[in-house]
Amino acid sequence: MKSTTAVDRCEGFTHGDLVLRSVDGDEFHVHSAVLSVASPVFKDMFTACSRPIRAAHYDGRDIRDASYHAWIHLSETFSPLRIASSLGFQDEVNLAISVSQNQYQLNTIDCLLEVAERTPDSIPWIKLLAIPLIRNEIISDVLLNFYEAPMRLAGSSFTRALCESCSESHHYGAHNSPPEWQARWARGVTEELKKKPANEWERYFGTEYLLEAVSRYDMPIRTPRGDCTCVEKVKFYEYEFLGWSSHVLRSLQSRLECLKKLEALS
Structure with missing residues (x-):
């Protein structure tokens, strides 16, 4: 009598990524991911849902440039002011305002142009507040x-x-x-x-x-x-x-x- 194959026994598992053969010659089509989870025997042989992880490759110059731009961004006094304001840290907002006022003379055209270049988000406020104030002055x-x-x-x-x-x-x-x-x-x-x-x-x-x-x-x-x-x-x-x-x-x-x-x- 012809032996029953894995296909006859488990229709629907005919496209597994692994074929197991028993000692009596029966073949079983299985998915290695399922097998590693369901069987304690095979769990150390396969890792479910895992793919080789490729290590990111960074050029030294990329790291240096990224660090420099991050330092420039954080050393700019308006960046802490913007962050503190968005998070509602009032004490930090007051400190950042004080530092900014000492660094910039905000009633002069040149300083306002510099602020606009460094912080483009400030341009609408410059037009709304600074221009009328300087005009009146x-x-x-x-x-x-x-x-x-x-x-x-x-x-x-x-x-x-x-x-x-x-x-x-x-x-x-x-x-x-x-x-x-x-x-x-x-x-x-x-x-x-x-x-x-x-x-x-x-x-x-x-x-x-x-x-x-x-x-x-x-x-x-x-x-x-x-x-x-x-x-x-x-x-x-x-x-x-x-x-x-x-x-x-x-x-x-x-x-x-x-x-x-x-x-x-x-």
Whole structure:
């Protein structure tokens, strides 16, 4: 009688990766992975679901470059700030902010450009917060600095528009404060320009706004004597005033050109 084969006994195990033959000549098709788990006899001969593990090959230069870039990343003060902020570590956030403030002068264009290059994620915040702050700082620096051009009146052709009292006080720029009308006008213009877009600035450099600013009740009185008549003289010398105020506007616009580098960040 013909002996029953492994195929006859176990249909469905005909495609194993191993064939075992018994002492009486019967062949069994088995899966070595199953056999190693099911039989204590074969468990040391086969390893279930195992494949040869290839050791990773690293070039020494790759390790050196990776270590260098990791060191650069972790030594950058904004990286600890970003990590601490994302994890909610407030003490570490405060420490990282303090270190960053000591390392960068964040109210200068060059430092902000460096920050944007090192930390591209900061660009939206630079545009949202830093640009308006620097813009306002430049506006104040130009319009409220009465001892430097273009606001300094001494030596300019517009000095003849001063009344007799102010002319005596401001001769050669010796006085410590600007004429009453200039102080009121400069303060009013500064407040308005900080709130308005640049395409609406021109009206604040005309005589109409000058009279409006001088007559405002909430402006501080700076003239030590109450007999200043500069405004009346400015009306008479309107052409000279417009020439001077236009020069102030052009100087301000020139100073603000530096912001275009920050506005162009992407």
